[in-house]
Amino acid sequence: MSKNIRNIAVLTSGGDAPGMNAAIRAVVRACSFYKIDCTGVYRGYQGLLDGDFENLDARSVRNVINKGGTFLKSSRCEDFRKPEGRKLAYDNLKLAGVDALIVIGGNGTFTGAQLLIDEYDFPVVGIPATIDNDINGTDYTLGYDTALNTVVEAIDKIRDTASSHNRLFLIEVMGRDAGDIALNSGVGAGAEEIMIPEESDSMNRLMKSLKISREKGKTSSIIVVAEGDKSGKNVFELADHINDDLEDYNYDIRVSVLGHIQRGGKPSCFDRVLASKLGVGAVEAILNGTYNVMMGVEHKKVVQISLKDAIEPRHEFDKELRRVADITSV
Amino acid sequence: MSKNIRNIAVLTSGGDAPGMNAAIRAVVRACSFYKIDCTGVYRGYQGLLDGDFENLDARSVRNVINKGGTFLKSSRCEDFRKPEGRKLAYDNLKLAGVDALIVIGGNGTFTGAQLLIDEYDFPVVGIPATIDNDINGTDYTLGYDTALNTVVEAIDKIRDTASSHNRLFLIEVMGRDAGDIALNSGVGAGAEEIMIPEESDSMNRLMKSLKISREKGKTSSIIVVAEGDKSGKNVFELADHINDDLEDYNYDIRVSVLGHIQRGGKPSCFDRVLASKLGVGAVEAILNGTYNVMMGVEHKKVVQISLKDAIEPRHEFDKELRRVADITSV
Amino acid sequence: MSKNIRNIAVLTSGGDAPGMNAAIRAVVRACSFYKIDCTGVYRGYQGLLDGDFENLDARSVRNVINKGGTFLKSSRCEDFRKPEGRKLAYDNLKLAGVDALIVIGGNGTFTGAQLLIDEYDFPVVGIPATIDNDINGTDYTLGYDTALNTVVEAIDKIRDTASSHNRLFLIEVMGRDAGDIALNSGVGAGAEEIMIPEESDSMNRLMKSLKISREKGKTSSIIVVAEGDKSGKNVFELADHINDDLEDYNYDIRVSVLGHIQRGGKPSCFDRVLASKLGVGAVEAILNGTYNVMMGVEHKKVVQISLKDAIEPRHEFDKELRRVADITSV
């Protein structure tokens, strides 16, 4: 164990995700286990600039493992993008005797952390937390599994109505660049079609799928649309387009934008366990002298990837699952 | 018991609501108990016109009590509004040997039923099922309790994010004419303000409430808005208005339209029990020779009200709860 | 408003119930609204003896409305049953400047409160909170509606297995003296038979019901048994008895004791709204000079009943629902 680490700070930044509290808890408990101090930073990078710190001990994180959101709060912070903002953040960390920083968040969070590393050589370790699952170097990000269950439960409810009324529902789910939520929740909810940002022909797919459904006599349909879908139309425009283009199908179309409910809720067991592993792993990485990495999970094992690589755009998606989606929606 | 009743038909019409299946089940089981036939009519009044009937026995309704939606399906039916449509419906009922009809739905459903009564003197009994709770003559309509839980669970999730980010959320819930969902879910979710159709000064209320919240240093707020709110603005316009009018508050405002998830989902125990009571009550009313009424529940007892009175506009709302809302949101 | 009331204390006692936190919140907020102090007492009557008090303001109860259990905690307190214990409690209340006390709990809680009234003429108001719904003077107690949903969701899960395996399940639910949970959850879950403490012939009912089910060819059955059932056998002994007595039916019987999960969980919207009404009502009753009553709800209105009457044994049960249960389980 590194003798020089006496105090580790932890913050959450960017969009909140279920499991953030469980990850903070694991960081705090691991610090307690290894008998070092843990400094909680409120409101993400803004709190670094404001010196909004609080010492956290094992009891500070009682009864938070099952809470959505983040009790340390999160925020966007324009000032941290400026060199003088980061100077202030660094000074506050040093002043508080913090030896290393754990940041819990997504791509933007890690990009900010990288600047702190580059400019001040301050030791940082990242924990991936975003419902979008769009981070390199980890099979799963915190909050993703919970969000899938939230989406699938919502679509189950909408399916009740769709089936009762023989309707076509267009359901927008989160995912600006990554179709993971749309593809997995779409398969899980038994959607008739799924539109994801990684595919450029989503509009053709949709129209073809609707025609096939019609031929088969399907009377209700669920279409899941990622918000980053590349059709060039939002869900409301899609509805109009279908009505115009397939006028004789006489669809009773409804639109549902699931929105912010996707970010909240109690974390699933999967996310709580993952958060516990990554939180402990992050503290142990620091104590072992490994900095400037993001903790991840690959094939159920905790792994590390350099923060630089973690923030590179991710391109692949689960093509095998796309194939399964097409087969099971026949 | 009336000796003339050998066959009771049942249909669901209008917007679907959780508990409709449980009500159908109770009707079918009660027919079975009293050893009379039960005819299921698919797709509401449309099914009456199409003669889309199926004989239902006790086994037909196994495992439906906990399902959302309606397995008999529902639909809007333009043709039933025309005299020749109703003639066809009546003829089909007679042809199938149906002696009385139970209709499960809301205001529109009962208005249709009243025409059948007026023109053909056909015996009809109504069961109130709509998440809006906007029917005279019953404390509760089927689906309302479930919808409240669905809304409150959704707002709980959004509160996670609101608290994490110090945001103001405007949440639109169902209720075109009645604020029951907004008022009860708003109190249940601990909303800072609630805007309902029954009050004309909702905009003033809102602005005043935001100013008080700000003075008290509240950093996140949930505003619940019924879709029938009389402010003259929809939730998106409200967000713009707040941003303009309270510019220096520098709110980070988000909007969420809960939409169709409010109609679906497993019925709550309350709705299942209510459906069972009303379904049995409807069959027994018919067997006792009481027609052209809606079954309702008042102070936990099953009661009857004439269909004519049931479809009158309802005006009162729970003013006492509005007062409680104002006190608990301080 | 009574000018003499400056400080109201609140405690929770007895078995915890969902909605207790929402009731505490409403009491605190109402005190804040009426600009009087609110003293939280930890661990029920034990906290009165220990002087375990904390001043509560509107912010103390943020984010508790949707939490199960009670953040003021609860406990059994032997010492409060002794005169010297109550003397100490009274002295501590006076010392802290408390003018009136709100107790949230069930029968035992109110019995304790009555002693404080009788011996020291200390103003007390009760709020009924127990999942059993076994209190006079109110249609519903706090926690009851939530518990019904918890039980029904659990039985829905067990039904999945029962249906898959053609099994007979005996499910024990709470309710020592009152069958409200068993009867309502049994109807809500579509149970084939329900055994409640208010009926002495539950064993005959059960055996008769099983024989009828068998004749009808039912392959799986759910029997809901209140823990206070008067058959003289617990659920495990009932299973043995069925196996012995109906040996040729060759049942594959399983037993499930739902246990403590029934007390926990997020309160339903119904319980949150009820808690808000009763909490505000309790404070306003005190301010209006009405003491030594329990707040209740009858036909959706907040009402009052003397504590003496509230703690009398309740005898009636919903016989109409028992009849509905018999009809819908055919």
Added chain:
Amino acid sequence: MSKNIRNIAVLTSGGDAPGMNAAIRAVVRACSFYKIDCTGVYRGYQGLLDGDFENLDARSVRNVINKGGTFLKSSRCEDFRKPEGRKLAYDNLKLAGVDALIVIGGNGTFTGAQLLIDEYDFPVVGIPATIDNDINGTDYTLGYDTALNTVVEAIDKIRDTASSHNRLFLIEVMGRDAGDIALNSGVGAGAEEIMIPEESDSMNRLMKSLKISREKGKTSSIIVVAEGDKSGKNVFELADHINDDLEDYNYDIRVSVLGHIQRGGKPSCFDRVLASKLGVGAVEAILNGTYNVMMGVEHKKVVQISLKDAIEPRHEFDKELRRVADITSV
């Protein structure tokens, strides 16, 4: 594609698990996609003996993806253990023109299938479905993720009560040979100690953990105990032992046996997606001429393992997670 496969049969056997219906659906849909027949077999191996078959098409599996249990039902079948029983099963399969069989279940199911392979060279492919996650050759079995969420939600509820009353709760969860449910749900629920079958010193662990908790002043504790725990005591005996051995701690101990609710419920998104992948994979394996394997998932990819290897006892457990459990429960 193998030209010889015209008809694939599918059955579910052993304890039911959430996701079985989703797997059946994927099998049926894949058969439909590849234009071959699919024969549903009711009640597992018993249905093979009884010839209880039904042709399934794409519509047969509408609206089952989100249902717990198995609509094909399951059963134990003593007769299939006898050679003459298997002869009958084989004859029925041939008679129905079935070319290959997909069995969905756990260890016992696959052991039965292996006999059919060994004795009749009948092509079989297995899909692992058991909440215990105790099968070689796959990272996850169907139903396991859902069961973890069910257990964690139940413990969350019990935690409400435990916290409110300062109690010690012993909670028995499923897992005769494998501690996966106990370990993961224990970490997810923030349990103070976890007792699993893979460790022989669970009793020492427990007593040590309780002493440490007491020293730290913890007032409530959750202990998760796998049913296959090797302490030699069941949860009720454990409670007595703690009361005797730590008498001066004066614990208020409660026991909860979660039981059959762990098997039921809507499958999680994870289980629905996994079921879809494995179901499609099983059909494609057969069409590609690969038999006598179990489909599994490793590092998110569908893989195959010989049935012989799949049914070997599994020995390893997640020791890293045990370490994380010890650290996060400080």
